[in-house]
Structure formats: C-alpha cells, structure tokens
Amino acid sequence: xxxxxxxxxxxxxxxxxxxxxxxxxxxxxxxxxxxxxxxxxxxxxxxxxxxxxxxxxxxxxxxxxxxxxxxxxxxxxxxxxxxxxxxxxxxxxxxxxxxxxxxxxxxxxxxxxxxxxxxxxxxxxxxxxxxxxxxxxxxxxxxxxxxxxxxxxxxxxxxxxxxxxxxxxxxxxxxxxxxxxxxxxxxxxxxxxxxxxxxxxxxxxxxxxxxxxxxxxxxxxxxxxxxxxxxxxxxxxxxxxxxxxxxxxxxxxxxxxxxxxxxxxxxxxxxxxxxxxxxxxxxxxxxxxxxxxxxxxxx
Amino acid sequence: xxxxxxxxxxxxxxxxxxxxxxxxxxxxxxxxxxxxxxxxxxxxxxxxxxxxxxxxxxxxxxxxxxxxxxxxxxxxxxxxxxxxxxxxxxxxxxxxxxxxxxxxxxxxxxxxxxxxxxxxxxxxxxxxxxxxxxxxxxxxxxxxxxxxxxxxxxxxxxxxxxxxxxxxxxxxxxxxxxxxxxxxxxxxxxxxxxxxxxxxxxxxxxxxxxxxxxxxxxxxxxxxxxxxxxxxxxxxxxxxxxxxxxxxxxxxxxxxxxxxxxxxxxxxxxxxxxxxxxxxxxxxx
Numbered sequence: 001x002x003x004x005x006x007x008x009x010x011x012x013x014x015x016x017x018x019x020x021x022x023x024x025x026x027x028x029x030x031x032x033x034x035x036x037x038x039x040x041x042x043x044x045x046x047x048x049x050x051x052x053x054x055x056x057x058x059x060x061x062x063x064x065x066x067x068x069x070x071x072x073x074x075x076x077x078x079x080x081x082x083x084x085x086x087x088x089x090x091x092x093x094x095x096x097x098x099x100x101x102x103x104x105x106x107x108x109x110x111x112x113x114x115x116x117x118x119x120x121x122x123x124x125x126x127x128x129x130x131x132x133x134x135x136x137x138x139x140x141x142x143x144x145x146x147x148x149x150x151x152x153x154x155x156x157x158x159x160x161x162x163x164x165x166x167x168x169x170x171x172x173x174x175x176x177x178x179x180x181x182x183x184x185x186x187x188x189x190x191x192x193x194x195x196x197x198x199x200x201x202x203x204x205x206x207x208x209x210x211x212x213x214x215x216x217x218x219x220x221x222x223x224x225x226x227x228x229x230x231x232x233x234x235x236x237x238x239x240x241x242x243x244x245x246x247x248x249x250x251x252x253x254x255x256x257x258x259x260x261x262x263x264x265x266x267x268x269x270x271x272x273x274x275x276x277x278x279x280x281x282x283x284x285x286x287x288x289x290x291x292x293x294x295x296x297x298x299x
Numbered sequence: 300x301x302x303x304x305x306x307x308x309x310x311x312x313x314x315x316x317x318x319x320x321x322x323x324x325x326x327x328x329x330x331x332x333x334x335x336x337x338x339x340x341x342x343x344x345x346x347x348x349x350x351x352x353x354x355x356x357x358x359x360x361x362x363x364x365x366x367x368x369x370x371x372x373x374x375x376x377x378x379x380x381x382x383x384x385x386x387x388x389x390x391x392x393x394x395x396x397x398x399x400x401x402x403x404x405x406x407x408x409x410x411x412x413x414x415x416x417x418x419x420x421x422x423x424x425x426x427x428x429x430x431x432x433x434x435x436x437x438x439x440x441x442x443x444x445x446x447x448x449x450x451x452x453x454x455x456x457x458x459x460x461x462x463x464x465x466x467x468x469x470x471x472x473x474x475x476x477x478x479x480x481x482x483x484x485x486x487x488x489x490x491x492x493x494x495x496x497x498x499x500x501x502x503x504x505x506x507x508x509x510x511x512x513x514x515x516x517x518x519x520x521x522x523x524x525x526x527x528x529x530x531x532x533x534x535x536x537x538x539x540x541x542x543x544x545x546x547x548x549x550x551x552x553x554x555x556x557x558x559x560x561x562x563x564x565x566x567x568x569x570x571x572x573x574x575x576x577x578x579x580x581x582x583x584x
Contacts, residue, residue, distance in 0.1 A: 142521060270410075
C-alpha cells in the first residue's frame with residue numbers, strides 16, 4: 001500500500017517535471033496578463049537590439065544630405081532627421097544603447113546593493129548604523145540629480161552614464177536587501193556556518209545572498225525601466241550618450257523642438273520608443289514582484 | 300583645467316587656485332563651505348562670477364511656482380482617480396486608471412512637454428487659424444496673473460502627470476486597505492450612503508500614506524524640473540542645474556545639490572507635522 005503511494009507520488013512528480021517550459025509560461029501569462037504584455041515588449045526590444053544590423057534598413061549614422069527631413073513614407077518608414085539619417089534605423093540601434101545602459105547599470109547597481117545590503121545586515125551594530133546613514137544621504141537625491149552630479153565630475157559619455165545611473169541604484173537595492181537579510185541572519189544555519197568556522201565573505205556570499213534573491217530580482221527588474229528613462233533624460237539634456245551614437249533621448253535633443261511644427265515625426269517616434277520600453281519593463285517588473293513577493297505589492 | 304590640448308602657465312594655475320582658495324587644506328575648505336552654507340553664503344559661481352544666492356534668487360520663484368502648480372495638478376488628478384479606481388476595483392474603469400498611471404511613470408516628462416507643445420500648435424492651428432505656443436518671456440504672477448498662468452500651466456501639467464502617477468497608485472492601494480476595515484463595514488451596516496462612507500470615513504483614513512508620497516515626491520520634483528524647464532525653455536533652478544553641469548561650474552552644482560538635499564529634509568519635516576494633523580493618534584512630544 002505504502003509502496004504504491006510512493007510510486008504514485010513520484011509519478012505525479014514526474015508528470016510535473018514533464019510540463020514543458022511553454023506550459024509554464026502559458027500558466028504564468030494567464031495569471032499575469034499585464035506582465036505578459038511587458039515581457040513581450042522586453043523580448044521584442046532584445047530581438048531588435050541583437051539583430052539591429054539585419055532589421056534596420058539603413059546605416060543609423062549615415063548622413064544622406066539628399067534626403068533631409070523626409071516625411072515618413074515608402075523609402076523612409078519613419079522619415080529622416082535634419083541630417084538625413086533614417087529615424088527607424090536610429091530607433092532600432094537606439095534599442096541597443098538603451099538596453100546596454102539599462103542592463104549594465106541595473107545589474108551592477110543591484111549586485112553591489114545586494115552585497116552591501118547583506119553585509120550591513122550581517123555585521124549589524126555600528127557598521128550597520130553608519131552604513132545606513134550613508135545610504136540615507138544617497139537616497140535623499142532624485143535619481144536624475146544624483147546622475148547629473150556624477151556626470152559633472154566624470155564628463156558625459158556612454159560609460160560614464162552607466163556609472164552615473166549605477167551609483168544611485170546601490171543604496172536603493174541595499175536598503176531593501178538589508179531588511180530581508182536581517183531576518184535571514186536570525187536563522188540558525190547562519191550560526192551553524194559561523195560555528196563551522198567559515199569566513200565572513202563565505203557566509204555573506206554563499207549562505208545569505210542566495211536567500212535574498214527574491215528582493216534582489218525584484219529590484220533588478222524594476223531598475224531597468226528607470227535606467228532607460230534616466231539615460232534618455234541625460235542624453236536629452238546633452239549630458240548622456242554623445243552623437244553620433246544612436247540613442248533615443250539624444251534623438252529628441254536639438255532637432256525635435258526646432259522642427260516640431262513642420263516635421264513632428266522627429267519628435268514623436270523616439271518618445272514613443274522610450275515610453276514603450278519603460279512601460280514594458282515596468283509591467284514585467286511588477287509581475288516579477290507579484291510572483292516572487294506578493295507582500296511588496298503596492299497597487 | 301585647461302582642457303585637452305590647451306597650455307596654461309604653471310603660475311596661472313597657482314594664481315587661480317589661490318583665488319579660489321583651493322591651495323588651502325581640504326579640511327579648512329570643507330569647514331569654510333559648511334559654515335558658509337549655514338548662513339546661505341554659497342560662494343560665487345565659477346561661470347558668471349556672481350554670488351550663487353543672487354543667481355538662485357532670480358530663478359527660485361519660477362521653479363517654486365511650477366513645483367507648487369505641479370503638485371496641485373498631481374493632487375487634482377491623483378485623489379479622484381485613485382478613489383474611483385479603488386471603489387470600482389477590477390472593473391474596466393480600474394484598469395483604465397491603472398494604465399493611465401503606469402503610463403505616467405513610463406512617459407518621459409520632457410517628451411510629454413514636447414507633445415503638449417505639438418498638441419497646442421496643432422489644436423490652435425485648427426481652431427483659431429494660427430499656431431500658438433506658450434510665451435517664452437517670464438511674467439511674474441503679481442504683474443499679470445493670467446499671462447503667467449497661461450505660460451506655466453503646461454510645464455506644470457508635464458511635471459505633474461508623472462508625479463500624479465505615483466500618488467494615484469498610493470491612493471488606490473491605501474483606500475483599498477481602509478475599505479476592508481471593520482468600521483467601514485459598520486458604516487455600511489448602519490445604512491450610510493456610499494459617498495459619505497468614502498468621503499468621511501475611508502478617504503480621510505487613507506490619506507496618511509498619500510501625504511507621505513506627495514511630500515517625498517515634492518522633494519523630488521527638482522528632478523522633473525531639470526528636464527521640463529529645458530523643454531519649455533524656462534529660466535528656472537532646473538535649467539540652472541543643467542547649465543552648471545554643462546559649464547563645469549562646480550561651485551554652482553555643489554550648491555544646487557545641497558539645496559536639493561535641504562528641500563528633501565524640510566519637506567520630510569513638514570510631512571511629519573502633517574501626520575499629527577491628519578491622524579490625532581500621532582502626537583509628537
């Protein structure tokens with residue numbers, strides 16, 4: 001009797017594991033329809049970024065002075081800008097810049113935040129107190145102000161934009177991770193690890209960090225949208241990605257306002273691209289949060 | 300300091316450092332800066348050479364006005380929408396409001412500003428026969444309140460929409476929580492009409508987190524102003540910040556960063572005071 005029970009349980013397990021990845025996705029999307037929309041946008045953007053050279057009809061940096069300010073049509077689907085560059089091609093390549101900056105800044109920022117947050121919770125005491133106050137200082141500036149201040153020190157370039165967006169992300173992630181790690185610290189296996197004589201680094205990285213993956217992933221996904229938006233803002237102000245690199249914010253600088261009356265397409269399409277991308281990442285991030293940690297729901 | 304490829308005399312650099320007080324020990328410079336900050340002596344701009352407080356004074360009124368107007372726009376949008384969304388939870392109305400507010404976070408305010416200008420140009424062209432754009436010259440509200448409002452309402456809307464998105468979500472979630480409380484059920488049980496339950500019982504009690512969000516976001520409005528002032532070409536504190544970064548005007552950047560922090564601290568303090576007003580159970584001794 002008992003033996004049949006065991007086999008039936010293991011059979012169920014087997015059936016469960018046979019559920020393929022598509023079914024799992026289908027299930028997830030049924031529960032999170034908005035997240036599915038967001039995920040679709042994210043995937044579309046990634047495909048656009050990877051295959052930019054195949055998808056885009058023209059060279060994004062090619063100036064065709066015979067075709068300046070051409071309205072959207074058969075030759076140029078989304079028109080051209082004041083330097084005769086195809087807007088569609090620049091949008092497609094712009095996805096590359098946006099995703100590169102977005103992923104790099106979010107990943108580095110969230111990872112540093114993860115380690116620092118767990119460290120702060122693990123050591124506790126004076127270290128925690130001082131560290132949290134330092135984080136408070138960083139948190140009292142809006143993202144864009146902090147990024148601008150950092151750009152003013154390093155100067156504008158793609159690499160510096162990533163640094164400028166990464167630094168303000170660190171305290172935001174560290175704060176959330178710390179509050180989760182505080183509970184982890186009290187669980188006996190941390191004491192056990194300490195009793196076994198493991199070093200601090202090993203306990204923090206191998207024992208505690210994997211257990212705060214949920215808040216880490218939540219922060220990571222929510223950062224990408226913010227990073228893309230901040231990069232666009234910085235580039236728009238002329239303090240981010242520099243010409244001639246195609247970047248969405250940069251495409252709105254200069255020409256967009258000047259030609260708004262007669263050639264509105266220059267201003268419309270890059271903004272739509274930014275909004276769609278951020279919208280997609282935010283929806284996706286919200287769903288990730290709902291799935292991983294429903295307690296953090298705000299809506 | 301001379302930039303790439305430039306040649307500057309060694310002595311000139313030393314003279315310049317001496318003029319700026321940079322040859323003194325770092326600690327002395329820091330104490331000097333902090334004591335100056337205490338009495339609002341922020342030093343001189345490295346770009347214009349005028350006192351920073353003077354430069355700020357010219358622009359502060361404009362930015363403060365937009366900030367206040369944007370807050371009003373945000374509150375006017377957020378509280379009714381958040382309330383509707385909470386009362387009609389999981390209906391198409393709720394989804395519409397939520398999409399509207401998520402879009403507010405996704406749409407960059409500078410692009411929204413450009414689109415507002417475009418919309419104004421197209422609609423005025425269609426209705427009045429000639430395109431109209433908000434004037435660029437700043438008019439004080441004391442001189443000509445109408446002209447002032449006509450000029451500044453657009454940047455306020457562009458900044459306020461984004462601001463309202465966060466507040467709408469907060470209003471919705473706070474209200475949803477309160478609507479599940481026992482006293483709301485009691486109010487329903489004794490036969491009060493829904494409007495009174497919402498206005499008198501639920502809304503008042505759900506305002507605490509909303510006020511916090513509005514307060515925190517007010518401190519962060521400066522971030523929004525940095526880009527919107529650029530779009531509408533308004534000579535405010537946000538534009539000054541961007542220009543100071545572009546011009547490598549370090550003293551100005553430093554002073555403005557400190558100013559943002561100061562605004563943050565002051566708004567947090569004011570929000571704390573508001574708590575006691577909204578919730579009599581909280582008393583500061």
